[in-house]
Amino acid sequence: MTARRVAERMIADGLVVAAILGWWLLSLRLPDFLMPSPWQVATTLFGLFVTPSLLADTAASAARVIASVALSTVIGGVLAIVPYRWPVTDAIIRDRITPFLNSFPSVGWAILAMIWFGTTDAAVIFVEVAILTPFCLVNILEGLKSLDQELIEMGASFTRDRARRFMKIVFPMLLPYLMSAIRIAYGVAWKIALVAELFGVSSGLGYLMLKAEIVSDAASVYGTCFAIVLLFLAGEKLVIDPLSRLVAYK
Amino acid sequence: MPSENSLAPTKRSAVASVLGEERRARLGAHLFTLAFLGAWWGYSLTVPPFVLPGPVPVAIRLAQFFTTYNLYKQAFASLEHIVAGMAVSLIVGSALALAAHYLPVLRLAVHGRLSPFLNSFSGIGWTLLSIVWFGVNEFTVVFAISVVLTPFAIINIREGLETLDRELLEMAMSFTRNRWREFGKIVLPGLMPFVFATLRISFGVSWKVALAAELFGGRTGLGYLFNLAQQNFDVRLILVVIFVIIAFVYGTDRLLFAPLQARFGRLEASASP
Numbered sequence: 223m224t225a226r227r228v229a230e231r232m233i234a235d236g237l238v239v240a241a242i243l244g245w246w247l248l249s250l251r252l253p254d255f256l257m258p259s260p261w262q263v264a265t266t267l268f269g270l271f272v273t274p275s276l277l278a279d280t281a282a283s284a285a286r287v288i289a290s291v292a293l294s295t296v297i298g299g300v301l302a303i304v305p306y307r308w309p310v311t312d313a314i315i316r317d318r319i320t321p322f323l324n325s326f327p328s329v330g331w332a333i334l335a336m337i338w339f340g341t342t343d344a345a346v347i348f349v350e351v352a353i354l355t356p357f358c359l360v361n362i363l364e365g366l367k368s369l370d371q372e373l374i375e376m377g378a379s380f381t382r383d384r385a386r387r388f389m390k391i392v393f394p395m396l397l398p399y400l401m402s403a404i405r406i407a408y409g410v411a412w413k414i415a416l417v418a419e420l421f422g423v424s425s426g427l428g429y430l431m432l433k434a435e436i437v438s439d440a441a442s443v444y445g446t447c448f449a450i451v452l453l454f455l456a457g458e459k460l461v462i463d464p465l466s467r468l469v470a471y472k
Numbered sequence: 473m474p475s476e477n478s479l480a481p482t483k484r485s486a487v488a489s490v491l492g493e494e495r496r497a498r499l500g501a502h503l504f505t506l507a508f509l510g511a512w513w514g515y516s517l518t519v520p521p522f523v524l525p526g527p528v529p530v531a532i533r534l535a536q537f538f539t540t541y542n543l544y545k546q547a548f549a550s551l552e553h554i555v556a557g558m559a560v561s562l563i564v565g566s567a568l569a570l571a572a573h574y575l576p577v578l579r580l581a582v583h584g585r586l587s588p589f590l591n592s593f594s595g596i597g598w599t600l601l602s603i604v605w606f607g608v609n610e611f612t613v614v615f616a617i618s619v620v621l622t623p624f625a626i627i628n629i630r631e632g633l634e635t636l637d638r639e640l641l642e643m644a645m646s647f648t649r650n651r652w653r654e655f656g657k658i659v660l661p662g663l664m665p666f667v668f669a670t671l672r673i674s675f676g677v678s679w680k681v682a683l684a685a686e687l688f689g690g691r692t693g694l695g696y697l698f699n700l701a702q703q704n705f706d707v708r709l710i711l712v713v714i715f716v717i718i719a720f721v722y723g724t725d726r727l728l729f730a731p732l733q734a735r736f737g738r739l740e741a742s743a744s745p
Contacts, residue, residue: 226577234580256604310493313501318508325676325721329683329695330714333702337523337710413594417684420596428596435600443604447597454592 258441266445267452276430283419283426284453286343287411290350295404297351298358306366315363323356328417336421346426349418354411358403365399366392401466408462412454416446525708533708534715547716549692553610553685554678557617562670564618565625573633583630591623595681596688603689612689613682620681621674628673632666633659665733672729679721 242260249259270276301319305312331352339345369392377391419428427446434442509527516526537543572582599616606612636659644654686695694713701709 229577230580233577234585237581237585310497310500313497314504318501318504321722322718325679325718325725327680327683327714327717329680329687329698330710330717333698333710334707334714336702337705337707409592412592413596416594416596420688431597431600435603438604440601440604443597443600447593447601450594450597451589451592 255438255440258444262441263444263448266441267448270427270430270445270449279426279430280449280453282343283415283428284457286346286350286418286426287408287415290347290354291404291407291411293347294351294354294407295358295400298355298403298407299362299400301355301359302362302366305363315359320356320359320363323352323359326352328353328414332417332421335418341421341423343423346418346423350411350414353414353418354407357406357410361399361403361406362396365396365403369395397469398466401469405458405462405466408457409454412450412457416450522705522707525711530708530711530715533712537712537716543697546692546694546697549610550679550682550686550694553613553617553690553693554675554682556614557621557678557682558671558674560614560618561621561674562625562667565622565670566629566667568622569626569629569633572630582626587623587626590619590626593619595620596684599681599685599689608689608691610690610692613685613693613695616685616689617678617681621678624673624677625670628666628670629663632663636662668729668733672725672733675724675729676721679717683717 245257246260249257249262254262270280301315305315328349331349335345335349335352339348373391373395374387377387381387415426416428416431419426420432423429427449431443431446434440434446512524513526513528516524521529568582568586572579595616598619599612602612602615602619606615640658640662641654644658648654682693683695683698686693687699688695690696694717697713698710700706701713
Protein backbone atom coordinates (compact mmCIF):
# COMPACT_ATOMS: atom_id res chain seq x y z
CA MET A 223 0.00 0.00 0.00
CA THR A 224 2.67 2.50 1.01
CA ALA A 225 4.89 1.29 -1.83
CA ARG A 226 2.11 2.10 -4.24
CA ARG A 227 1.59 5.47 -2.62
CA VAL A 228 5.27 6.25 -3.12
CA ALA A 229 5.07 5.15 -6.75
CA GLU A 230 2.00 7.33 -7.22
CA ARG A 231 3.79 10.34 -5.79
CA MET A 232 6.89 9.70 -7.88
CA ILE A 233 4.89 9.51 -11.08
CA ALA A 234 2.92 12.63 -10.23
CA ASP A 235 5.94 14.72 -9.28
CA GLY A 236 7.98 13.10 -12.04
CA LEU A 237 5.36 14.35 -14.49
CA VAL A 238 5.81 17.91 -13.25
CA VAL A 239 9.61 17.68 -13.46
CA ALA A 240 9.39 16.06 -16.90
CA ALA A 241 7.04 18.79 -18.11
CA ILE A 242 9.42 21.52 -16.97
CA LEU A 243 12.38 19.66 -18.45
CA GLY A 244 10.58 19.13 -21.74
CA TRP A 245 9.64 22.80 -21.77
CA TRP A 246 13.25 23.78 -21.15
CA LEU A 247 14.55 21.49 -23.94
CA LEU A 248 11.91 22.85 -26.31
CA SER A 249 12.84 26.42 -25.38
CA LEU A 250 16.45 25.72 -26.39
CA ARG A 251 15.39 24.96 -29.95
CA LEU A 252 12.60 27.47 -30.40
CA PRO A 253 13.01 31.27 -30.50
CA ASP A 254 12.19 33.21 -27.31
CA PHE A 255 9.04 34.79 -28.67
CA LEU A 256 7.56 31.31 -29.20
CA MET A 257 8.82 29.41 -26.20
CA PRO A 258 10.74 31.27 -23.50
CA SER A 259 12.73 29.15 -21.07
CA PRO A 260 11.28 28.30 -17.64
CA TRP A 261 13.86 30.60 -16.00
CA GLN A 262 12.84 33.61 -18.06
CA VAL A 263 9.22 33.01 -17.15
CA ALA A 264 10.13 32.53 -13.49
CA THR A 265 11.93 35.89 -13.57
CA THR A 266 8.96 37.74 -15.07
CA LEU A 267 6.63 35.96 -12.65
CA PHE A 268 8.82 37.08 -9.75
CA GLY A 269 8.82 40.60 -11.15
CA LEU A 270 5.02 40.73 -11.10
CA PHE A 271 5.11 40.48 -7.32
CA VAL A 272 8.23 42.57 -6.67
CA THR A 273 8.68 45.37 -9.21
CA PRO A 274 6.53 48.24 -7.85
CA SER A 275 4.94 49.25 -11.18
CA LEU A 276 3.98 45.66 -11.98
CA LEU A 277 2.90 44.98 -8.42
CA ALA A 278 0.44 47.86 -8.84
CA ASP A 279 -1.16 45.99 -11.76
CA THR A 280 -1.30 42.75 -9.80
CA ALA A 281 -2.88 44.57 -6.86
CA ALA A 282 -5.39 46.31 -9.15
CA SER A 283 -6.55 42.96 -10.52
CA ALA A 284 -6.77 41.45 -7.04
CA ALA A 285 -8.77 44.41 -5.72
CA ARG A 286 -11.22 44.15 -8.64
CA VAL A 287 -11.63 40.42 -8.10
CA ILE A 288 -12.34 40.87 -4.38
CA ALA A 289 -14.77 43.74 -4.99
CA SER A 290 -16.67 41.83 -7.66
CA VAL A 291 -16.91 38.62 -5.64
CA ALA A 292 -18.34 40.60 -2.72
CA LEU A 293 -20.77 42.55 -4.90
CA SER A 294 -22.00 39.54 -6.85
CA THR A 295 -22.56 37.54 -3.65
CA VAL A 296 -24.72 40.36 -2.32
CA ILE A 297 -26.64 40.77 -5.60
CA GLY A 298 -27.03 37.01 -6.05
CA GLY A 299 -28.18 36.72 -2.44
CA VAL A 300 -30.79 39.45 -2.83
CA LEU A 301 -32.07 37.97 -6.09
CA ALA A 302 -32.33 34.55 -4.44
CA ILE A 303 -34.14 35.86 -1.35
CA VAL A 304 -36.84 37.60 -3.41
CA PRO A 305 -38.61 34.40 -4.59
CA TYR A 306 -38.16 32.93 -1.11
CA ARG A 307 -40.11 35.81 0.39
CA TRP A 308 -42.55 36.28 -2.52
CA PRO A 309 -43.06 32.89 -4.24
CA VAL A 310 -44.93 34.56 -7.11
CA THR A 311 -41.61 35.94 -8.39
CA ASP A 312 -40.08 32.45 -8.56
CA ALA A 313 -40.60 32.11 -12.32
CA ILE A 314 -39.08 35.56 -12.92
CA ILE A 315 -35.85 34.65 -11.15
CA ARG A 316 -35.67 31.00 -12.21
CA ASP A 317 -36.89 31.11 -15.82
CA ARG A 318 -35.90 34.61 -16.86
CA ILE A 319 -33.02 36.16 -14.95
CA THR A 320 -30.98 33.00 -14.26
CA PRO A 321 -30.89 31.57 -17.80
CA PHE A 322 -30.39 35.06 -19.24
CA LEU A 323 -27.36 35.79 -17.08
CA ASN A 324 -26.13 32.23 -17.42
CA SER A 325 -26.02 32.16 -21.21
CA PHE A 326 -24.88 35.75 -21.72
CA PRO A 327 -21.39 35.49 -23.27
CA SER A 328 -18.71 37.06 -21.07
CA VAL A 329 -17.01 38.71 -24.03
CA GLY A 330 -20.34 40.33 -24.81
CA TRP A 331 -20.42 41.94 -21.36
CA ALA A 332 -16.83 43.06 -21.79
CA ILE A 333 -17.49 44.83 -25.10
CA LEU A 334 -20.78 46.36 -23.96
CA ALA A 335 -19.19 47.61 -20.72
CA MET A 336 -16.43 49.26 -22.69
CA ILE A 337 -19.01 51.07 -24.83
CA TRP A 338 -21.26 51.97 -21.90
CA PHE A 339 -18.78 52.91 -19.19
CA GLY A 340 -15.60 53.61 -21.11
CA THR A 341 -12.25 52.38 -19.89
CA THR A 342 -12.71 52.61 -16.14
CA ASP A 343 -12.45 50.43 -13.06
CA ALA A 344 -16.25 50.50 -12.87
CA ALA A 345 -16.46 48.87 -16.31
CA VAL A 346 -14.19 46.01 -15.27
CA ILE A 347 -16.08 45.43 -12.03
CA PHE A 348 -19.39 45.58 -13.90
CA VAL A 349 -18.22 42.84 -16.27
CA GLU A 350 -16.97 40.63 -13.44
CA VAL A 351 -20.14 41.11 -11.40
CA ALA A 352 -22.34 40.37 -14.43
CA ILE A 353 -20.48 37.11 -15.04
CA LEU A 354 -20.27 36.02 -11.39
CA THR A 355 -23.81 36.85 -10.27
CA PRO A 356 -25.51 33.80 -11.86
CA PHE A 357 -23.06 31.45 -10.08
CA CYS A 358 -23.90 33.00 -6.71
CA LEU A 359 -27.61 33.18 -7.52
CA VAL A 360 -27.88 29.49 -8.45
CA ASN A 361 -25.98 28.39 -5.34
CA ILE A 362 -27.97 30.47 -2.90
CA LEU A 363 -31.26 29.44 -4.57
CA GLU A 364 -30.20 25.82 -4.04
CA GLY A 365 -29.38 26.58 -0.42
CA LEU A 366 -32.73 28.20 0.26
CA LYS A 367 -34.48 25.21 -1.29
CA SER A 368 -32.77 22.71 1.00
CA LEU A 369 -33.25 24.55 4.31
CA ASP A 370 -34.62 22.51 7.19
CA GLN A 371 -38.34 23.36 7.13
CA GLU A 372 -38.92 22.00 10.63
CA LEU A 373 -36.46 24.43 12.14
CA ILE A 374 -38.18 27.29 10.34
CA GLU A 375 -41.54 26.15 11.67
CA MET A 376 -40.07 25.96 15.13
CA GLY A 377 -38.85 29.52 14.67
CA ALA A 378 -42.34 30.55 13.61
CA SER A 379 -43.73 29.20 16.88
CA PHE A 380 -41.30 31.36 18.85
CA THR A 381 -41.61 34.67 17.10
CA ARG A 382 -43.67 36.39 14.42
CA ASP A 383 -40.89 38.83 13.70
CA ARG A 384 -39.83 37.79 10.19
CA ALA A 385 -36.56 39.71 10.30
CA ARG A 386 -35.64 38.06 13.57
CA ARG A 387 -36.51 34.62 12.26
CA PHE A 388 -34.41 35.28 9.18
CA MET A 389 -31.36 36.41 11.14
CA LYS A 390 -31.56 33.69 13.78
CA ILE A 391 -32.54 30.67 11.68
CA VAL A 392 -32.47 31.10 7.92
CA PHE A 393 -29.25 33.05 7.65
CA PRO A 394 -27.09 30.72 9.78
CA MET A 395 -28.41 27.70 7.87
CA LEU A 396 -27.68 29.50 4.62
CA LEU A 397 -24.07 30.33 5.52
CA PRO A 398 -22.48 27.16 4.08
CA TYR A 399 -24.23 27.77 0.75
CA LEU A 400 -23.18 31.39 0.82
CA MET A 401 -19.64 30.20 1.40
CA SER A 402 -19.72 27.77 -1.50
CA ALA A 403 -21.16 30.56 -3.67
CA ILE A 404 -18.19 32.72 -2.70
CA ARG A 405 -15.79 29.85 -3.38
CA ILE A 406 -17.15 29.20 -6.85
CA ALA A 407 -17.37 32.89 -7.68
CA TYR A 408 -13.80 33.38 -6.53
CA GLY A 409 -12.56 30.54 -8.75
CA VAL A 410 -14.34 31.89 -11.79
CA ALA A 411 -13.40 35.49 -10.99
CA TRP A 412 -9.67 35.01 -11.54
CA LYS A 413 -10.28 33.30 -14.85
CA ILE A 414 -12.52 35.99 -16.22
CA ALA A 415 -10.51 38.86 -14.71
CA LEU A 416 -8.34 38.67 -17.81
CA VAL A 417 -11.32 38.88 -20.19
CA ALA A 418 -12.72 41.83 -18.28
CA GLU A 419 -9.40 43.66 -18.35
CA LEU A 420 -8.46 42.96 -21.94
CA PHE A 421 -10.75 45.69 -23.26
CA GLY A 422 -9.57 49.15 -22.65
CA VAL A 423 -8.46 49.56 -19.04
CA SER A 424 -4.83 50.54 -18.62
CA SER A 425 -4.02 48.64 -15.44
CA GLY A 426 -4.25 45.09 -14.21
CA LEU A 427 -2.87 41.74 -15.29
CA GLY A 428 -5.17 41.52 -18.33
CA TYR A 429 -3.77 44.79 -19.62
CA LEU A 430 -0.19 43.56 -19.05
CA MET A 431 -1.00 40.34 -20.88
CA LEU A 432 -2.48 42.06 -23.91
CA LYS A 433 0.47 44.48 -24.04
CA ALA A 434 2.88 41.53 -23.89
CA GLU A 435 0.91 39.69 -26.58
CA ILE A 436 1.10 42.68 -28.94
CA VAL A 437 4.89 42.94 -28.71
CA SER A 438 5.27 39.12 -28.78
CA ASP A 439 6.76 39.04 -25.30
CA ALA A 440 5.84 35.41 -24.66
CA ALA A 441 7.68 35.29 -21.31
CA SER A 442 5.29 37.92 -19.92
CA VAL A 443 2.21 36.15 -21.31
CA TYR A 444 3.33 32.94 -19.57
CA GLY A 445 4.26 34.87 -16.43
CA THR A 446 0.83 36.49 -16.16
CA CYS A 447 -0.90 33.13 -16.62
CA PHE A 448 1.13 31.61 -13.80
CA ALA A 449 0.69 34.68 -11.61
CA ILE A 450 -3.06 34.20 -11.85
CA VAL A 451 -2.79 30.53 -10.91
CA LEU A 452 -0.63 31.46 -7.90
CA LEU A 453 -2.90 34.29 -6.77
CA PHE A 454 -5.92 32.04 -7.10
CA LEU A 455 -4.31 29.29 -5.04
CA ALA A 456 -3.05 31.74 -2.40
CA GLY A 457 -6.48 33.31 -1.95
CA GLU A 458 -8.17 29.95 -1.74
CA LYS A 459 -5.75 28.52 0.82
CA LEU A 460 -5.32 31.66 2.92
CA VAL A 461 -8.81 33.19 2.86
CA ILE A 462 -11.52 30.92 1.46
CA ASP A 463 -10.51 27.68 3.21
CA PRO A 464 -10.20 29.19 6.73
CA LEU A 465 -13.47 31.08 6.20
CA SER A 466 -15.38 27.97 5.21
CA ARG A 467 -13.92 26.07 8.15
CA LEU A 468 -15.17 28.85 10.39
CA VAL A 469 -18.64 28.61 8.87
CA ALA A 470 -18.72 24.82 9.07
CA TYR A 471 -17.89 24.79 12.80
CA LYS A 472 -20.72 27.14 13.75
CA MET B 473 -53.91 30.16 17.90
CA PRO B 474 -52.56 29.22 14.46
CA SER B 475 -49.27 30.80 13.55
CA GLU B 476 -48.92 33.08 10.60
CA ASN B 477 -47.05 30.41 8.67
CA SER B 478 -49.64 27.68 8.96
CA LEU B 479 -52.44 30.08 8.14
CA ALA B 480 -50.90 31.44 4.96
CA PRO B 481 -51.10 28.28 2.77
CA THR B 482 -54.74 27.57 3.61
CA LYS B 483 -55.69 31.15 2.90
CA ARG B 484 -53.86 31.05 -0.38
CA SER B 485 -55.28 27.71 -1.43
CA ALA B 486 -58.76 29.03 -0.71
CA VAL B 487 -58.21 31.92 -3.08
CA ALA B 488 -56.40 30.10 -5.87
CA SER B 489 -55.59 26.48 -6.58
CA VAL B 490 -51.98 25.34 -7.00
CA LEU B 491 -52.45 25.51 -10.75
CA GLY B 492 -53.75 29.05 -10.49
CA GLU B 493 -50.68 30.05 -8.56
CA GLU B 494 -48.44 28.54 -11.16
CA ARG B 495 -50.29 30.43 -13.84
CA ARG B 496 -49.90 33.62 -11.87
CA ALA B 497 -46.16 33.03 -11.59
CA ARG B 498 -45.92 32.43 -15.32
CA LEU B 499 -47.90 35.58 -16.02
CA GLY B 500 -45.50 37.42 -13.72
CA ALA B 501 -42.55 36.11 -15.71
CA HIS B 502 -44.08 37.26 -19.00
CA LEU B 503 -44.87 40.66 -17.51
CA PHE B 504 -41.26 40.85 -16.35
CA THR B 505 -40.06 40.18 -19.91
CA LEU B 506 -42.34 42.93 -21.21
CA ALA B 507 -41.20 45.31 -18.49
CA PHE B 508 -37.58 44.54 -19.36
CA LEU B 509 -38.20 45.28 -23.05
CA GLY B 510 -40.11 48.42 -22.07
CA ALA B 511 -37.29 49.66 -19.85
CA TRP B 512 -34.77 48.93 -22.60
CA TRP B 513 -36.89 50.85 -25.11
CA GLY B 514 -37.42 53.75 -22.73
CA TYR B 515 -33.74 54.01 -21.90
CA SER B 516 -32.68 53.70 -25.53
CA LEU B 517 -34.69 56.87 -26.29
CA THR B 518 -32.54 58.87 -23.90
CA VAL B 519 -29.12 57.76 -25.17
CA PRO B 520 -27.57 57.89 -28.65
CA PRO B 521 -28.01 54.70 -30.73
CA PHE B 522 -24.30 53.89 -30.73
CA VAL B 523 -24.51 53.47 -26.96
CA LEU B 524 -27.71 51.45 -26.79
CA PRO B 525 -30.00 50.91 -29.78
CA GLY B 526 -33.63 50.16 -28.95
CA PRO B 527 -35.30 46.74 -29.20
CA VAL B 528 -36.88 47.51 -32.58
CA PRO B 529 -33.68 48.30 -34.52
CA VAL B 530 -32.05 45.27 -32.92
CA ALA B 531 -34.99 43.08 -33.94
CA ILE B 532 -34.73 44.38 -37.51
CA ARG B 533 -31.01 43.65 -37.55
CA LEU B 534 -31.76 40.20 -36.14
CA ALA B 535 -34.16 39.54 -39.02
CA GLN B 536 -31.44 40.63 -41.44
CA PHE B 537 -29.06 38.30 -39.64
CA PHE B 538 -31.22 35.33 -40.45
CA THR B 539 -31.46 36.27 -44.11
CA THR B 540 -27.76 36.89 -44.73
CA TYR B 541 -25.69 34.00 -45.94
CA ASN B 542 -22.43 35.27 -44.48
CA LEU B 543 -23.86 35.42 -40.97
CA TYR B 544 -25.10 31.85 -41.21
CA LYS B 545 -21.63 30.89 -42.31
CA GLN B 546 -20.06 32.53 -39.23
CA ALA B 547 -22.54 30.95 -36.87
CA PHE B 548 -21.89 27.59 -38.47
CA ALA B 549 -18.14 28.10 -38.15
CA SER B 550 -18.54 28.74 -34.42
CA LEU B 551 -20.64 25.62 -34.08
CA GLU B 552 -17.96 23.65 -35.89
CA HIS B 553 -15.26 24.92 -33.53
CA ILE B 554 -17.38 24.04 -30.53
CA VAL B 555 -18.30 20.54 -31.69
CA ALA B 556 -14.65 19.83 -32.52
CA GLY B 557 -13.48 21.20 -29.16
CA MET B 558 -16.12 19.22 -27.26
CA ALA B 559 -15.23 16.00 -29.09
CA VAL B 560 -11.49 16.40 -28.51
CA SER B 561 -11.89 17.29 -24.83
CA LEU B 562 -14.32 14.43 -24.21
CA ILE B 563 -11.95 11.90 -25.79
CA VAL B 564 -8.82 13.24 -24.08
CA GLY B 565 -10.55 13.76 -20.74
CA SER B 566 -12.16 10.31 -20.75
CA ALA B 567 -8.88 8.69 -21.74
CA LEU B 568 -7.11 10.39 -18.83
CA ALA B 569 -9.86 9.55 -16.34
CA LEU B 570 -9.92 5.92 -17.52
CA ALA B 571 -6.14 5.68 -17.33
CA ALA B 572 -6.20 6.95 -13.76
CA HIS B 573 -8.99 4.54 -12.91
CA TYR B 574 -7.43 1.39 -14.32
CA LEU B 575 -3.81 2.28 -13.47
CA PRO B 576 -4.11 3.65 -9.93
CA VAL B 577 -0.46 4.76 -9.87
CA LEU B 578 -1.43 7.51 -12.30
CA ARG B 579 -4.24 8.78 -10.07
CA LEU B 580 -2.30 11.54 -8.33
CA ALA B 581 -0.65 12.61 -11.57
CA VAL B 582 -4.01 13.04 -13.33
CA HIS B 583 -6.30 14.22 -10.54
CA GLY B 584 -3.71 15.88 -8.33
CA ARG B 585 -1.54 17.59 -10.91
CA LEU B 586 -2.88 17.74 -14.45
CA SER B 587 -6.55 18.40 -13.77
CA PRO B 588 -6.07 21.24 -11.22
CA PHE B 589 -3.45 22.80 -13.48
CA LEU B 590 -5.76 22.80 -16.50
CA ASN B 591 -8.62 23.97 -14.31
CA SER B 592 -6.86 26.98 -12.86
CA PHE B 593 -5.42 28.32 -16.13
CA SER B 594 -7.78 30.86 -17.65
CA GLY B 595 -9.33 30.41 -21.09
CA ILE B 596 -7.97 33.72 -22.33
CA GLY B 597 -4.49 32.66 -21.21
CA TRP B 598 -4.74 29.53 -23.33
CA THR B 599 -6.08 31.55 -26.25
CA LEU B 600 -3.26 34.07 -26.19
CA LEU B 601 -0.66 31.32 -25.73
CA SER B 602 -2.04 29.31 -28.63
CA ILE B 603 -2.04 32.43 -30.81
CA VAL B 604 1.66 32.73 -30.03
CA TRP B 605 2.20 29.04 -30.83
CA PHE B 606 -0.09 28.40 -33.78
CA GLY B 607 -1.01 31.83 -35.14
CA VAL B 608 -4.47 33.20 -35.84
CA ASN B 609 -6.43 30.30 -37.29
CA GLU B 610 -9.07 27.68 -36.68
CA PHE B 611 -6.68 25.31 -34.95
CA THR B 612 -5.96 27.96 -32.29
CA VAL B 613 -9.67 28.30 -31.55
CA VAL B 614 -10.29 24.55 -31.34
CA PHE B 615 -7.17 24.07 -29.23
CA ALA B 616 -8.20 26.74 -26.72
CA ILE B 617 -11.73 25.31 -26.42
CA SER B 618 -10.42 21.76 -25.99
CA VAL B 619 -7.92 22.65 -23.28
CA VAL B 620 -10.49 24.61 -21.29
CA LEU B 621 -13.08 21.82 -21.52
CA THR B 622 -10.76 18.88 -20.77
CA PRO B 623 -10.80 19.25 -16.95
CA PHE B 624 -14.62 19.24 -17.01
CA ALA B 625 -14.51 15.89 -18.82
CA ILE B 626 -11.87 14.47 -16.45
CA ILE B 627 -13.84 15.46 -13.35
CA ASN B 628 -17.19 14.21 -14.64
CA ILE B 629 -15.96 10.90 -16.02
CA ARG B 630 -14.02 10.29 -12.81
CA GLU B 631 -17.23 10.89 -10.88
CA GLY B 632 -18.96 8.38 -13.14
CA LEU B 633 -16.26 5.73 -12.74
CA GLU B 634 -16.36 6.08 -8.97
CA THR B 635 -20.11 5.62 -8.75
CA LEU B 636 -20.17 2.50 -10.96
CA ASP B 637 -22.12 -0.26 -9.29
CA ARG B 638 -19.55 -2.60 -7.66
CA GLU B 639 -22.01 -5.47 -7.56
CA LEU B 640 -22.71 -5.19 -11.27
CA LEU B 641 -18.97 -5.29 -11.94
CA GLU B 642 -18.59 -8.34 -9.74
CA MET B 643 -21.44 -10.01 -11.56
CA ALA B 644 -19.74 -9.26 -14.87
CA MET B 645 -16.53 -10.81 -13.54
CA SER B 646 -18.40 -14.01 -12.90
CA PHE B 647 -19.69 -14.05 -16.46
CA THR B 648 -16.57 -13.15 -18.39
CA ARG B 649 -12.88 -12.62 -17.87
CA ASN B 650 -12.67 -10.53 -20.97
CA ARG B 651 -12.15 -7.02 -19.65
CA TRP B 652 -13.04 -5.43 -22.98
CA ARG B 653 -16.38 -7.15 -22.90
CA GLU B 654 -16.97 -6.07 -19.34
CA PHE B 655 -16.06 -2.52 -20.34
CA GLY B 656 -18.42 -2.49 -23.31
CA LYS B 657 -21.36 -4.12 -21.57
CA ILE B 658 -21.18 -2.67 -18.04
CA VAL B 659 -18.79 0.25 -17.69
CA LEU B 660 -19.69 2.16 -20.84
CA PRO B 661 -23.48 2.04 -20.33
CA GLY B 662 -22.96 3.02 -16.70
CA LEU B 663 -20.91 6.01 -17.81
CA MET B 664 -23.44 7.28 -20.32
CA PRO B 665 -25.30 9.63 -17.92
CA PHE B 666 -21.96 11.18 -16.98
CA VAL B 667 -20.95 11.54 -20.61
CA PHE B 668 -24.16 13.45 -21.21
CA ALA B 669 -23.65 15.58 -18.13
CA THR B 670 -20.17 16.39 -19.45
CA LEU B 671 -21.53 17.32 -22.86
CA ARG B 672 -24.21 19.50 -21.33
CA ILE B 673 -21.80 21.40 -19.10
CA SER B 674 -19.19 21.64 -21.86
CA PHE B 675 -21.70 23.03 -24.31
CA GLY B 676 -22.63 25.89 -22.00
CA VAL B 677 -19.01 26.72 -21.24
CA SER B 678 -17.72 26.21 -24.78
CA TRP B 679 -19.78 29.03 -26.30
CA LYS B 680 -18.22 31.54 -23.98
CA VAL B 681 -14.72 30.23 -24.57
CA ALA B 682 -15.32 29.99 -28.32
CA LEU B 683 -16.35 33.63 -28.53
CA ALA B 684 -13.28 34.79 -26.64
CA ALA B 685 -11.00 32.53 -28.68
CA GLU B 686 -12.50 33.64 -31.99
CA LEU B 687 -12.39 37.26 -30.95
CA PHE B 688 -8.64 37.19 -30.45
CA GLY B 689 -7.45 34.24 -32.46
CA GLY B 690 -9.92 33.50 -35.26
CA ARG B 691 -10.80 34.64 -38.72
CA THR B 692 -14.20 32.98 -38.66
CA GLY B 693 -17.08 32.52 -36.26
CA LEU B 694 -19.38 34.71 -34.20
CA GLY B 695 -16.46 35.91 -32.06
CA TYR B 696 -14.84 37.25 -35.22
CA LEU B 697 -18.10 39.09 -35.97
CA PHE B 698 -17.83 40.56 -32.46
CA ASN B 699 -14.37 41.79 -33.32
CA LEU B 700 -15.60 43.49 -36.51
CA ALA B 701 -18.64 44.96 -34.75
CA GLN B 702 -16.49 46.28 -31.95
CA GLN B 703 -14.12 47.98 -34.37
CA ASN B 704 -17.04 49.64 -36.15
CA PHE B 705 -18.84 50.44 -32.87
CA ASP B 706 -21.81 48.52 -34.29
CA VAL B 707 -23.66 47.92 -31.02
CA ARG B 708 -26.68 46.61 -32.93
CA LEU B 709 -24.65 43.73 -34.34
CA ILE B 710 -23.11 43.04 -30.92
CA LEU B 711 -26.54 42.79 -29.32
CA VAL B 712 -27.81 40.61 -32.17
CA VAL B 713 -24.89 38.18 -31.78
CA ILE B 714 -25.43 38.09 -28.01
CA PHE B 715 -29.13 37.44 -28.53
CA VAL B 716 -28.49 34.65 -31.04
CA ILE B 717 -26.07 33.01 -28.61
CA ILE B 718 -28.40 33.25 -25.61
CA ALA B 719 -31.28 31.83 -27.64
CA PHE B 720 -29.16 29.07 -29.10
CA VAL B 721 -27.48 28.04 -25.84
CA TYR B 722 -30.71 28.11 -23.86
CA GLY B 723 -32.73 26.45 -26.63
CA THR B 724 -30.22 23.65 -27.15
CA ASP B 725 -29.95 23.03 -23.43
CA ARG B 726 -33.71 22.82 -22.99
CA LEU B 727 -34.70 21.11 -26.23
CA LEU B 728 -31.76 18.78 -26.85
CA PHE B 729 -29.69 18.13 -23.73
CA ALA B 730 -32.41 18.11 -21.06
CA PRO B 731 -34.55 15.45 -22.84
CA LEU B 732 -31.48 13.42 -23.84
CA GLN B 733 -30.13 13.47 -20.31
CA ALA B 734 -33.52 12.66 -18.83
CA ARG B 735 -33.80 9.71 -21.20
CA PHE B 736 -30.35 8.32 -20.50
CA GLY B 737 -30.76 8.99 -16.81
CA ARG B 738 -33.98 6.98 -16.83
CA LEU B 739 -32.42 4.14 -18.79
CA GLU B 740 -29.75 3.98 -16.15
CA ALA B 741 -32.28 4.07 -13.33
CA SER B 742 -34.38 1.29 -14.84
CA ALA B 743 -31.31 -0.84 -15.45
CA SER B 744 -29.97 -0.73 -11.90
CA PRO B 745 -32.67 -2.57 -9.87
